[in-house]
């Protein structure tokens with residue numbers, strides 16, 4: 001029977017960096033009345049030092065065979081207990097290539113040490129769907145001024161969206177509490193998911209998918225865009241996320257003037273959201289900020305600036321250090 005299924009296809013458990021064991025995840029979603037969920041624990045590359053670090057911290061799946069076995073066992077119990085369809089998957093993350101890709105309905109591992117095309121092909125060979133994870137900035141993450149997470153945010157898929165629009169099966173236009181309007185305007189096939197890591201992440205964007213409660217028609221429905229976003233609000237999202245309020249209390253981050261003692265900084269990048277977030281964070285640290293969106297817009301005034309951050313590829317590695325060095329000079 002075709003019906004509107006309540007789904008969430010991006011969920012992490014203690015099998016990677018989630019805080020809730022898979023059985024408990026099934027219980028939470030089953031009791032909340034969901035029809036289908038995807039378990040997509042992290043599989044990081046082993047090419048980058050940070051990737052290796054994540055393995056040693058237990059934030060990447062260690063044993064793929066037992067991972068898929070565990071999901072298989074749990075899915076049988078989920079079906080019997082809650083009539084919940086559990087779909088095995090992975091979030092394949094490569095910090096060198098700079099992508100996070102969801103593989104939905106997989107049978108085995110995918111090599112994370114390869115380029116985007118390779119990952120998509122491997123997912124398709126297994127009959128799975130390849131979906132772009134949080135292709136745009138996750139602002140809810142960055143509001144607390146978490147510069148490390150801005151620095152590490154994967155942008156490769158979005159930067160090269162023309163190349164991948166024919167290859168990826170769908171794009172997350174909503175993730176957690178974030179909506180990626182810029183992505184939705186591309187009119188690509190889309191999904192909304194929680195990126196569940198903690199209990200309170202149940203309150204987040206999800207997808208209603210018009211399909212039968214069965215993997216193949218569900219995947220087809222995503223491809224055919226028989227899908228609608230919805231925000232699942234459990235008990236009114238109680239008592240968290242004060243950051244958004246703090247953000248709105250500030251003046252416009254781009255206009256913001258810093259304290260007397262700090263220098264001026266010109267931020268140049270073509271990703272306007274990113275420029276805005278950097279301006280906001282640096283402004284809070286007391287710097288005077290000027291912004292531009294391409295390399296040609298500097299005028300004499302701006303050239304007198306103390307420091308300039310320019311990175312057309314949006315990898316702002318160590319930008320705080322760059323800034324402080326410039327200031328010392």
Ligand SMILES: [Zn+2]
Pocket residue numbers: 091100133134
């Ligand atoms: Zn991710």
Ligand SMILES: [Zn+2]
Pocket residue numbers: 010012091133195
């Ligand atoms: Zn994730």
